[in-house]
Amino acid sequence: MRFFSDNAAAAHPAVLDAIAASNRLDTAYDGDEWSAKLDAAFSDLFETQVRALWVTTGTAANCLALAALCPPHGGIVCHRDAHIENDEAGAPGFYTNGAKLILVDGPGAKVAPDAVTGAIDRIRKDVHQVQARALSITNATEYGLAYTAADVAALGETAKRHALRVHMDGARFANAIVATGASPADVTWRAGVDALSFGFVKNGGLNAEALILFDTGLADEVLVRRKRAGHLLSKGRMLAAQILALLEGDLWLANARAANAAARSLAKAAGDRLVYPVEANEVFLRVSADEAAALRAQGFDFYDWGVGEMRLVTSWDQDAEAVDKLAAAIASL
């Protein structure tokens, strides 16, 4: 019974069906009829004109966005625990040609306006120090916290004051939307977000993510950068088809709801073992080594998170019975 990742879960059957349905000759790259529908589909969802590009990984989506928002000699403010800082092998440095990540702290990997202002204030305004040009936040955060529309709007204001462009890493955007009930528009462009990495792979997709550009003026450059990074697949229609299948009938929301609900069940059982409030689909628990071993002995698979903590991640297809069993096992620790 595996609780270690939404990343490696199966793709939703509707996604495989969509791939099969698009498996016939069409124009290569993104010249096909499926890819052509993405802008409209996401413009509907976000209630404004956007440009939407498929890519195959969150790292590619994040770094293409950052490269468009920050020059090589600029800095990107982000949380010390952000995926772009810790888990992308320095990809931001590669894509931006050497921009600097300027790290801030905050509980649950959440960035607060004061933290941004503090970071900016510590930079001397001369050519010897790297000046911040962008802000990147993760929603839901690496610890499963979701930003409300008001949270993001406050950051957007701060960013504007310091002339920072804003990127949102939405690897778990669906889970965040379900958690807060915010409208996709309110938590992004209306709050000052310029570009969003909209994750589908952790939420039922096979290998398609979407990069949403609210600043549509960035699109021409990003399209070139995508090709230049080797991310323009020749049969792109089968990526677009995945995304359209997940948007269809709000399947993306249904999937995220299932994952979040499973996490909530586990959280309820965990009580005051919780390290962070459980808002999306991640559960961090305080456990002793013996307790962790006891859970593993019962067939549960998960990551240790440093000393004395464990991480559970639920996915769209989390087996309900397994969740119940784990909840019971946690409760009886």
Next chain:
Amino acid sequence: MRFFSDNAAAAHPAVLDAIAASNRLDTAYDGDEWSAKLDAAFSDLFETQVRALWVTTGTAANCLALAALCPPHGGIVCHRDAHIENDEAGAPGFYTNGAKLILVDGPGAKVAPDAVTGAIDRIRKDVHQVQARALSITNATEYGLAYTAADVAALGETAKRHALRVHMDGARFANAIVATGASPADVTWRAGVDALSFGFVKNGGLNAEALILFDTGLADEVLVRRKRAGHLLSKGRMLAAQILALLEGDLWLANARAANAAARSLAKAAGDRLVYPVEANEVFLRVSADEAAALRAQGFDFYDWGVGEMRLVTSWDQDAEAVDKLAAAIASL
């Protein structure tokens, strides 16, 4: 009746089946059981120990290889018509951090040893000029010519004499192997090739290519670079499964045989209109604008190739009836 690309053809049904069969939770990235089989599968095929990595595009495979073979301040000798020079949006410059492509000429986009030596000889051996560090050839070439094992061995000798590492862009490697009957080993590492981009997408794959490292010492670095470029997909098992399905029972060879045969049929009909000998699955013809229009009027779709030429590309699933019709139409021009 479309003859403009193998790139945008459908994926083979066995490939979709393999994706479906691997669509269950396993370890993320390349920690799964399918990915784990690639090294062995390709080591068998190449009769030596290799390291094999999946990526999603030929551009990524090419440029990851080039970045491992050439430092930022080095040069890569390649043909003026090479894909890396003309059709990858400068991706080699991005991946290598600014290495220089040193262009040579040669009929049919084929590189000859003398051309390489000539290019090297023109470079002053000082710090003011970029020194060549690698050679990249395309097999089959952009104009559908295949290198024999002897061709490559002669280049390998030349490369060795000038201390150049050797990369082969094998976007149509299958077609080349079928064309020459060379063993995969003879035309690559036995002839001095260090790294091969082994294409599957043009030959029945959906979105999986293989990067084969004959110099296995490069693997650790390339694995990091792949992640850093955003090309480490979380559900990599569904890429590995595609490749394994195409290797299974030599399906890759069967697919290439079908494409090459279709091209040969067209070539036979074309007679002395042929611009280049037809060895793989591309056919370049001399046609007037009126002739091209006439073919289009009969429902045939293809690319013009500059003034007075047209390009036909056949694929693994080329409709036999359409091939016959086009052959007849060409013959009766």
Next chain:
Amino acid sequence: MRFFSDNAAAAHPAVLDAIAASNRLDTAYDGDEWSAKLDAAFSDLFETQVRALWVTTGTAANCLALAALCPPHGGIVCHRDAHIENDEAGAPGFYTNGAKLILVDGPGAKVAPDAVTGAIDRIRKDVHQVQARALSITNATEYGLAYTAADVAALGETAKRHALRVHMDGARFANAIVATGASPADVTWRAGVDALSFGFVKNGGLNAEALILFDTGLADEVLVRRKRAGHLLSKGRMLAAQILALLEGDLWLANARAANAAARSLAKAAGDRLVYPVEANEVFLRVSADEAAALRAQGFDFYDWGVGEMRLVTSWDQDAEAVDKLAAAIASL
């Protein structure tokens, strides 16, 4: 008697005096009183408001300009024989983070508008090919030809039509100005030039070149890039002082006049051996190997230029007697 370089000539005594005069504590970097005068001095010279920065090499000046004028994914049109292509060790690739040099031909390393248009027309306007974003010309060219104001204006028009920014490598700008009698303004910004590498080192300076930004909006970025490239010297006053000394009383023009005059003397003696018209301070001659050897035997030092040609470069301090001797020796070959 050395005729192989203006690059390695001595610095003018006035330059050493200026260094000595500025050798006292002042604000570091470019915060000193000498550096502060550069903008005004060059704005006077160019009859418009410019920003002027000292750097220590022409390569740095060229590449800082190119990086500001062309994005990493863009292309820079230049002559096949341009210094940035042949003699800067790939520095443009480093500074621009991988932009592509798009090479054109033309006699005497001079770029003509048609050549630019031809190069642009050969580029497919899609994301697969690198799109040109800048034009770089060298004045005087690598073969000693000078652009007239009309020449540059025609190129500027062409550049504008194709949305190319324009850079002029003026390593021998002084010699070009003397050759054509053009006003510095007419041959640069009035003709569409955005940035000029204004060379002093080949013309009596020790180690100071000026980068002139006619598009003053580029200055903030270029100032940061200069620091980031390690080109912000702490005692910058001693670079600014060199430049001011050479501008003072038009010493830069006097120096260039002397060098050009020496070249003209040699050209007169050379008659129809001349490969190119001699406009600035370089003289290319057709000579046999025996003739070259005979000149060397008489104590003249110069570069062979491929087979059957030699290159003479004169400098501001060229010994008049040596020039006469060489002229006589050439005439009597």
Next chain:
Amino acid sequence: MRFFSDNAAAAHPAVLDAIAASNRLDTAYDGDEWSAKLDAAFSDLFETQVRALWVTTGTAANCLALAALCPPHGGIVCHRDAHIENDEAGAPGFYTNGAKLILVDGPGAKVAPDAVTGAIDRIRKDVHQVQARALSITNATEYGLAYTAADVAALGETAKRHALRVHMDGARFANAIVATGASPADVTWRAGVDALSFGFVKNGGLNAEALILFDTGLADEVLVRRKRAGHLLSKGRMLAAQILALLEGDLWLANARAANAAARSLAKAAGDRLVYPVEANEVFLRVSADEAAALRAQGFDFYDWGVGEMRLVTSWDQDAEAVDKLAAAIASL
């Protein structure tokens, strides 16, 4: 009476004399007789065969070394207060093509072996996290502390254990040598240092620094990188001559002794106001805003260092009378 920088001090008269003496035509770049002497001069000083290159700034020396010691996808462990992290505008990111600085803490900007080990231990050994490949320390540190030979040897051991190459930023190497009495060899290559930025500009030079490669195998690559970065000056003899003049008769040590002595005088007067022990030529004092204002009112010029601290830097030519006056003024605060 200025105490804010050694960076902007005058050059030593012997340095200007050396420039004047080398001001005659010789081979360009580093082909001249002065440049040719550097390897031998530094090999003598360091009691082993080294390669020594002139550059014009410490940033260039540091970053050329780092680029040779760390691949683009690697990390460089350094102190949070290191110059490469704080005061080089992201130049390490530019030169290394995006390597990551991995920051550690330690009093007085000094790096301890445990801090290095701690940083390495926090990195997961997988492709998702940037792996450390180099260590960079500053001697004397940004707060004026000097590493003993034993300090460096302990770090060298630690670095070796983790396969890190070692760079020393010796912008104030002379002051450190004088402070500890260590032999240049003991505190560098014998302790495991691979490359040293040997500063001269803060110690009487005009615009020449030396990059010392103890791993002489790096030289060929660094020579190319220097050119590629625009740091190969055409009249390099006038940089080499500066360095030789400062090495001559141990002028570099005499200069550093003078600066350190001035700092010691100030330190003595400062008593328990000192923030760090004064070992080299920097003095950090705790002062109230009123006290700082009082000193300024008496004509002393210096930097505030955050709130409640001030920084004094002494130079080789510090006026003795001014030092006495400032010492008295501090004592009587």
